[in-house]
Amino acid sequence: MEAVRAGRTAETLRLTARLTDAERRARLAELKELRKELRKTPAWENRSMKVLPALHLAGAACHTGAAAAAAWIAASDLRWNQAPTDALLRALEGRDTGWLADVAHRLAQRPESAGVPYDLMAALVARSGCEVPVTDPYVIGWVRHVGAGRCLNLVDRLRREPHLAPLVGGLFTLKDLGEIRWLFGDGPGSWQSALAALAREGLLDRASLVDSCVARLLRGGGGPTDHRVFLPLLTELALTREEQRARIPDWTGLARDAVSPVASHAQAVLAGLALDGELSSRRLAEASEGLLFRAEKKLVRAQLVLLGKVLSRDGGATAELLPVVAQAFGHEDSEVQERALKLVERHAKRLDDSEARDGLACLVPQLVPALRTRAAAVLGVAADTVEEVYEEVLPPAPEPVRTAPAPRTAEEVAEEVGALLATDGDVAAFERALDGLVRRTHQDPEGLRAALGPVLATRWWTRTEQRHRYGREDLFGNTRYGLLTAQEGLELLLATLHGVVSTHTLHEGMRRRTSEYECVHSGLSRVFDARLREVAYRLRTDPMPLLLAMPSWSTGLLEPEELVDRLAEYRRLDARVGAADFAQALLRVRRDDRAAAEQAARRARALGTPEGTRLARWLAGVNTLPSSARRTRGVRILLESTELPELQDGFPPEFQRLGRPTSVFADRWHCAHWDRSIRGHWLAVLPERREMVAARLLGDLAGTAVDDERGAAVLPLLAESGGEAGEAVHLCVAYGLGARHAEDRLAAVDALLVLAARGELDAARLGADLGELVGRGAVKPQRLADSARTAAATGANATMWEMLRHVLPVPLAGLAGARPEAAAVAARGLGDLLAVAAECAERSGAKGDVAHLAATAARRGSSRLVTQARRLRDALAEEVAA
Structure with a gap:
């Protein structure tokens, strides 16, 4: 043991070799005790680095059971400073082969992250002669x-x-x-x-x-x-042709479902067999059914070419293959639809079966409107039977949800707090838990602490050995950046109830008004921070009976009558109102319903308290927004706002930051607001002025399109919030529609549809913003095309056309005036955007003109850009020509 504690590995190896099995087992208790001591010492400290290799070796040598020896060798706390492999192997010499084989297989079962050396496992396998694991x-x-x-x-x-x-x-x-x-x-x-x-x-x-x-x-x-x-x-x-033929079902499965390179290989094998007459029509039809609905256009086009060759060579396959070709009528790409229609036009005359023709006719409505007339003619169907009367379909506008009352018992509070700490809950869940903590602390603090016992046992700051190296006091007292997440706020409240944070620290945290690190988010984050620090301080010194700012709705909105009732309860209990809590309540209280606001104002004035008088004055006003101006940073378009005196007069200093001007050139190097889960809580700070929140989030949303960052998940919440949906909201949605990641684009589409369903979408404004962003290179046309296609697929073709007709003039104008090499860059993805626009125009029956479209359509060639420009031009001009 002296050799182990001194870290003398060679001496430890020599001494353990002399021990009997009984003597080895007798040393285990001391070795385990030493291991427990070292667990409290960081692995990078000198003592651990010196002792661990000898301890690792001694434990491996002294365990006489295979399971225990393997567990010791692969232990995570011994991993960083293991004994050398050759020393371990020497320490295990003399064990029987069955024991060595057992250890080898147990080590091989450990996860790869355990870091068990391969040389050790391989040597044990070789010495034991066992089967390789x-x-x-x-x-x-x-x-x-x-x-x-x-x-x-x-x-x-x-x-x-x-x-x-x-x-x-x-x-x-x-x-x-x-x-x-x-x-x-x-x-x-x-x-x-x-x-x-x-x-x-x-x-x-x-x-x-x-x-x-x-x-x-x-x-x-x-x-x-x-x-x-x-x-x-x-x-x-x-593979030989015989081997390929024996695996036709496998190639079919790979062609339908595998990743693109594998599917392409399988498709090539099947094509070779089909062209050599070694693939039956039924097998080809099975493979084609899946291939024709893949997203990769290259695979779909190749399969249609193959089907065309087989149909031209084998007329007997028409009845089996042509219905499969017609399945491509439902493909999202109109060019694929047209290729499929050409095959049907070429070979439909061979169809003698009227039932087969009726089956093809049923698929005609899936074609874009420009192709339906041709399909109806070739199949002998009346044109009016395949035409559809267009009706715009928008999802129902989401309704805000009433926030449930705070949990009534301490056990319910503990359950909800534990759930919030395990997963990021929404604003309503957080506010309910917060109100529950406040109410139960006021009514039964000891009962609440007892109920929170299981929750507190899981927190790091309750365990001495896991204490943060800066100390718990410093962490909970730090106001440099503010509380960055809702979970940090809950941790602060729980630590306060548990007595971990001193009253002095809580008081200092509440008193600090400003930060040396200011960014565009500071106004919102300081409001969130100030309210929670006030609640924490009051939990310790003067528990509040309830929260005034507890929202009535999931968006954060507070009904004025409910706020008056809460102020009346404060007056009845002679309780002191929290300044930050009351200020947040004012920002949340509904003022757009003037009748309800006036009625609540009369009741508030009758309370005869300073807070009642202040609320009555506030309800008499209306929500105003600061004026804003556009600024550019590189390719980004951002907004700056002017001062808003209404949010500075009578509000605590932390809240006055909201009413100060914002600048796009403010220093953001020290912005620590990287956690996106807090953004929903920021929206709840100003639930009737989402424009102000959107302006502060605009730089982050721009990053999703320009810098390929993540972070557009807040957009649906922004769309569901209240107040004017103006320039900032539409710019946020515009950046989201051009985001790099598909999940972010989908969130932006959801926001767009919510705004449209609520009648708040200005499609012309959004389209003009997107056109400018595309022209500046901030939004890539291909990404925008994907978003527009997704939105149109829900049935919002007219809405999307109204947006796209304002997007297209800018990139089309840039294409017309650019040099050839620059035009090639500008055209990248523009064909996809024109394809979506053409489909939206065809389906919605839009007519009119788009600036610079005629010049693009008049270009030579048959590129996707030119083809789709001609298609859009024809769709818009069809009725005029008639």
Whole structure:
């Protein structure tokens, strides 16, 4: 034990070799006690770094049970300073082979993150002569081990592996190639070429490799790039035509469902079989049904070309294949629809079965309106039977939800607080829990503390060994940035109730008014911070009976009558009103219903309290917004606002920041508001003035389009909030529609549809903003096209056309006046945007003109840009021509 405590690894190894099994077991209690001591010392400190290797070695040598020895060797707290592998192997000398095999297999079952050295496991397998464990950690370790050897080429290294077949088999069962993907390489010298060479030599069973490759590709899963290993290996194995023919169901499944490169390979195999007459029409139809609805247009076009060749060569296949071709009438791309229609036009005359023609006719309404007349003519259907009367469909406008009253019992409060700490709840859930904490502290503080016991037991600040190195007082007292999340606010309140934070710290946190780190979010974050710090201080010194600012609705809005009732309760109890809580209540109280506001104002004035008088004056006013001006930073369009005196007169200093001017050139280097979960609470600060919140979030939303950041999930909440939806709200939605990530674009589409359903969307304003952003390069046309297509698919074609007709003139004008190389860049993605616009115009029956569209449509060639420009021009001019 002296040798272990001194960190003398070599001496520890020599001394443990002399011990009997009984003596080894007798030392375990001391070793475990030393391990417990070291757990309290950071692993990077000198003592731990010196002692841990000797402790690791001694524990491995002294455990006589295989399970206990494996658990000690792979322990997470010993991982960072393990004993050398050769020392561990010497310490385990003399154990019987069954024991060594058991340890080896137990170590191989540990997760890869445990960091068990492969050399140790492999040596134990070799010494015991046991079957090699084909687990993910062992196989990954083997791949790294083989890849590390550079003295021989890869084929020679693999030839020397005694367990080659089972370990190669383990490659195909790995959950995820993950960080070892790069080790497999590409081309000559890669693992794929080496394994194929070994299969040709007979060292690996070729049929088994083929089966495993196909099975892995069919199973999918794993990492997003795993196919880059298994597909090249399948290609290297060079399947014969007989082998390809035997796997037709597998190729069909891969073509329909696999990732794009794998589906393309499977499609090529099926195409070769079909053109050689070795694929039946039924099998081709099965494969085509899935392929024609894939998102990759290249695959869909290739399949239509293949179907066209087969139909031209084999007229007997028309009845089986033409209905499959017609399935493409429902594809989202109009060019795919037209290709499918051309095939139907070319081969429909061979259809003698009236039932088959009726089946094709049922699919005609899925075509874009410009193609329906042609389809009806070729199928002998009356044109008026396939025309549809357009009706705009918008989702129902979401209604705000009434906030449930605060939980009544301490146990219910504890349950809701625990749920909020485990998951980020919404504003209503947070406010209910907050109000519950306040009410129960006022009524039964001891009962609340007892009910919160299980919740407190999970918090880090209740355990001494997990104490933050800066101290709990410093963390909860820090007001440099404010409380950045709602969870931090709950932690502060719980720590206050638990007695962790001193009254002095709570008082200092409430008194500090400003921060040296100011950013555009500071006004909103300071209001949130000030209210929670006030609640925490009052929990300790003078518990409030209830919260005045508890919202009536999920948006944060507070009904004036409810606020008057709460002030009356304060007067009855002779309780002191919290300044920040009352100020937040004023900002939340509804003022747009003038009749309700006037009635509540009379009741408030009759209370005879300063707060009642202040509320009556506030309700007599109306919500105003500061004037704003556009500013540009690079390609971004942002807004600056002027001063708003209404939010400075009579409000606490923390709240006055909301009424001060904002600048887009303010220093944001020190902005710490990275947690997006707080943004819903910011909207609840000003539930009837979302324009002010949107202006402060505009820079963040711009980042989703310009810098490929995340963060547009707040947009639906912004759309559901109250107040004017003006320039800031529409710019936020515009950036969201051009966001890099699909989830953010979907959130922006939701916001757009909510605004439209509530009659608050100014499509012309939004379109003009988007046109300017596209022209500046802040929004990419292809991303905007994806968002517009998603919105139009819900049935909002007229709404989207109204927006797009104001978007298109700017990029079309830039295209017309640009040099050839610049025009090519400008045209990127514009064809997709024109395609969506054309479909919206066709479906909604829009007519008129778009500036610079005629010049684009008059260009030579048949590029997607020109084709879709002509399609849009014809759709808009159709009625005029008649």
